[in-house]
Amino acid sequence: MKLLEIGIGKTAETLGAWMLGLLWLLPVVFAFWSAFHPAEYSTNFELFAPLTTDNFVRAWSYAPFPRYLLNTFILVTLILAAQFVLCTLAAYGFARFEFFGKNVIFALVLLQLMIMPEILLVENYRTISKMGLLDTIPAIGLPYMASAFGIFLLRQSFKTIPKELVEAAQVEGVSAVGILWKVYVPLSRSTYIAYGLVSVSYHWNNFLWPLVITSSVNSRPLTVGLAIFGAPESGVDWSIITAATVMTMAPLLLAFILFQRQFVQSFMHSGIK
Amino acid sequence: MKLIFQPRYWNHINGWLLVLPAVFMISLFTHFPIGSNVFHSLFSMGTATRPEAFIGLENYKYLMDDDIFWKVLSNNLVYSLCTVPISIAIALCMALLINRNIRGRSLVRMAFFTPTVLPMIAVANIWLFFYTPEYGLFDQIFTVFGGDSHNWLGNPDSALYCLIVMVIWKESGFFMVFYLAALQQLSPELKEAGLVEGSGSWYYFRRVTFPLLMPTTLFVMVNAVVNSFKLVDHLVIMTKGGPDNASSLLLYYIYENAFSFWDTSYAATLTVILVLILAIITVIQFVVVEKRIHYQ
Known part of the structure; x- marks a missing residue:
C-alpha cells in the first residue's frame, strides 16, 4: 500500500514537472510558431498550417540585421577578450601577492557587483562623450571590460591552486608571468569557460546602455536594432517582428541547446561564493 | 640586508602593477561616476542663456515634491515585493522537482532555464503580443471562455502586474540553478536519517532542507x-x-529624465537615490550574513 502511494506521488511529481516545463516553454514555442507561419495563423493554431520563411526574408530586407549581428559579435568578442586579460591579471595580483592596501582595493572592486555601469548611465555617457567615443562599439564595451565578477571568480579559482605547484615552478626558474601563464591559467580552464558563457550571454542580451550610447547602424547591437524595428510606430507586421525576435535569440538559444550542461553548470558555478 | 628586503618590495610593486589596469577601469566607470553624480546633483541644468550654477540641495527639494518620483519609487517597491518572493518560491519548487529522479529530467530543466538565456528585449516583444487587446493570446483565450477584451498594458491598474508576471517567468529558471547547486551538496545520509525517523516529506522539507538552503535563499534574494x-x-x-507612469521604475525614470527630457542634473539626483538604495541593500546583506555566522 505504502509502495503504491509512493508510486502515485512520483507520477504526480513527474506530471507536475512536465506541465510546468511545458508552460515555461510555451512563449518560446509560440514565438517560433508565429515566425514560421503566415500572419493569419499567428494566433490560429492549426497543425497543418503552411510553413513559410517569408517573415524572415522580409525582416531581413526591412532592417540591416546582418550588420546588427556583426556588431553584436564584435562587441561580445571584444568584451570577452578584454575581460580575460584584465581580470586574469587582477585576479592573479589579488590571489598571490601581498601588497599595500590590498584588502581596501579589493573591497572597492567588489562595489561594482552591486552598482553596475548601467545604473550610472548618465555620468558614464558624459565620460564616453568626453572621450569622443559616442556611437562606437568600444564605447558599449568599455564600462564592462574590467569586471568585478570576473576578478572575483578567477581569484577564487586561483586560490585553490596548490602552493607546491607554484614553488616547483619557481625552483625551475619560471618567472611570475610564466607561472601565471603555465600554471594558473591552464588549471582554471573550467572557470574561464563558466565566466565566458555568463559574460557572452549577458552582453549579447544587454540593452539599456547600448541603447543610450549608440545612434547609428554602424554600432547598434542586435537588441537595440530589434527594439527600434519592433517599435509600434514602425508599423511592421507582428509576424515579421517575431521573425526578427527569433533571429535575435537564435544564436544564443542554439548554443544553449547544444551545450546545455555547460550553460547550467556555468551559471551554477558563478553563484557559489 | 638587501637580499631579505628585495622580494617583499617586489611583491608590492608586482601586486600593484597586476591589479592597476582593472582597478583603473573600474574606478573610471564606477567610483568616479558615483562622485560625479553627487557633484552634478548639486547644480542646476545649464541652458543656452544661463550657465549651470551651484544650487545646493535644490534638486533634492524638488525631488521630495516630485509626485512622479514617489509614484515610481512605490511602483518599484511593489515590483520588487512581488517578483522577488514569487520567483524565489517557483525557483525552489522547480529545483526540488528536478532534483528527484523524474523521467525527462534534463528536458524539463532546459525548459525552465531557457528564458534566462533569452534577451529581455526578445522576451518583451513576445509578451507584448500576448497582452495585445483583441488579437493577443490572452484576450483570445479569454474570449473563448466568454470573457471581455482587456487592454492589459493600457490599463493603469494592470500594467505593472503584467510586467511582474513576465519577469517572474523570465527569472525563476535562473534562480533555480542556484538551488539545484545547493541541493546537490546536501548529504543524502541526512535524507535517509529523516526517513528512518518517519518524518513526512513536508516536515522534512520545512525543518531540514529549507533551513539548510538559507544561504542560497539569501544569495538569490539579494540578486x-x-x-x-x-x-x-x-x-x-x-x-x-505608462500609462501615466503606472508601470515606470526608478532606473527607467532616470533614463527618461536624462535622455528624453535632457535634464541630466535631475537624472543625477535620482541616480544618487538609486545608488543609496543599492548601498542599503548591501549593508543589510552584510549585517544578515554576519548574524548568521555568529549564530553558528
Missing part, C-alpha cells in the same frame, strides 16, 4: 532585489513606463 532595480529593458518595449 533578485538588485535585478529588480537595474533591469528595465522591458519597459522601453512594452509600456514606456
Whole structure:
C-alpha cells in the first residue's frame, strides 16, 4: 500500500514537472510558431498550417540585421577578450601577492557587483562623450571590460591552486608571468569557460546602455536594432517582428541547446561564493 | 640586508602593477561616476542663456515634491515585493522537482532555464503580443471562455502586474540553478536519517532542507532585489513606463529624465537615490550574513 502511494506521488511529481516545463516553454514555442507561419495563423493554431520563411526574408530586407549581428559579435568578442586579460591579471595580483592596501582595493572592486555601469548611465555617457567615443562599439564595451565578477571568480579559482605547484615552478626558474601563464591559467580552464558563457550571454542580451550610447547602424547591437524595428510606430507586421525576435535569440538559444550542461553548470558555478 | 628586503618590495610593486589596469577601469566607470553624480546633483541644468550654477540641495527639494518620483519609487517597491518572493518560491519548487529522479529530467530543466538565456528585449516583444487587446493570446483565450477584451498594458491598474508576471517567468529558471547547486551538496545520509525517523516529506522539507538552503535563499534574494532595480529593458518595449507612469521604475525614470527630457542634473539626483538604495541593500546583506555566522 505504502509502495503504491509512493508510486502515485512520483507520477504526480513527474506530471507536475512536465506541465510546468511545458508552460515555461510555451512563449518560446509560440514565438517560433508565429515566425514560421503566415500572419493569419499567428494566433490560429492549426497543425497543418503552411510553413513559410517569408517573415524572415522580409525582416531581413526591412532592417540591416546582418550588420546588427556583426556588431553584436564584435562587441561580445571584444568584451570577452578584454575581460580575460584584465581580470586574469587582477585576479592573479589579488590571489598571490601581498601588497599595500590590498584588502581596501579589493573591497572597492567588489562595489561594482552591486552598482553596475548601467545604473550610472548618465555620468558614464558624459565620460564616453568626453572621450569622443559616442556611437562606437568600444564605447558599449568599455564600462564592462574590467569586471568585478570576473576578478572575483578567477581569484577564487586561483586560490585553490596548490602552493607546491607554484614553488616547483619557481625552483625551475619560471618567472611570475610564466607561472601565471603555465600554471594558473591552464588549471582554471573550467572557470574561464563558466565566466565566458555568463559574460557572452549577458552582453549579447544587454540593452539599456547600448541603447543610450549608440545612434547609428554602424554600432547598434542586435537588441537595440530589434527594439527600434519592433517599435509600434514602425508599423511592421507582428509576424515579421517575431521573425526578427527569433533571429535575435537564435544564436544564443542554439548554443544553449547544444551545450546545455555547460550553460547550467556555468551559471551554477558563478553563484557559489 | 638587501637580499631579505628585495622580494617583499617586489611583491608590492608586482601586486600593484597586476591589479592597476582593472582597478583603473573600474574606478573610471564606477567610483568616479558615483562622485560625479553627487557633484552634478548639486547644480542646476545649464541652458543656452544661463550657465549651470551651484544650487545646493535644490534638486533634492524638488525631488521630495516630485509626485512622479514617489509614484515610481512605490511602483518599484511593489515590483520588487512581488517578483522577488514569487520567483524565489517557483525557483525552489522547480529545483526540488528536478532534483528527484523524474523521467525527462534534463528536458524539463532546459525548459525552465531557457528564458534566462533569452534577451529581455526578445522576451518583451513576445509578451507584448500576448497582452495585445483583441488579437493577443490572452484576450483570445479569454474570449473563448466568454470573457471581455482587456487592454492589459493600457490599463493603469494592470500594467505593472503584467510586467511582474513576465519577469517572474523570465527569472525563476535562473534562480533555480542556484538551488539545484545547493541541493546537490546536501548529504543524502541526512535524507535517509529523516526517513528512518518517519518524518513526512513536508516536515522534512520545512525543518531540514529549507533551513539548510538559507544561504542560497539569501544569495538569490539579494540578486533578485538588485535585478529588480537595474533591469528595465522591458519597459522601453512594452509600456514606456505608462500609462501615466503606472508601470515606470526608478532606473527607467532616470533614463527618461536624462535622455528624453535632457535634464541630466535631475537624472543625477535620482541616480544618487538609486545608488543609496543599492548601498542599503548591501549593508543589510552584510549585517544578515554576519548574524548568521555568529549564530553558528
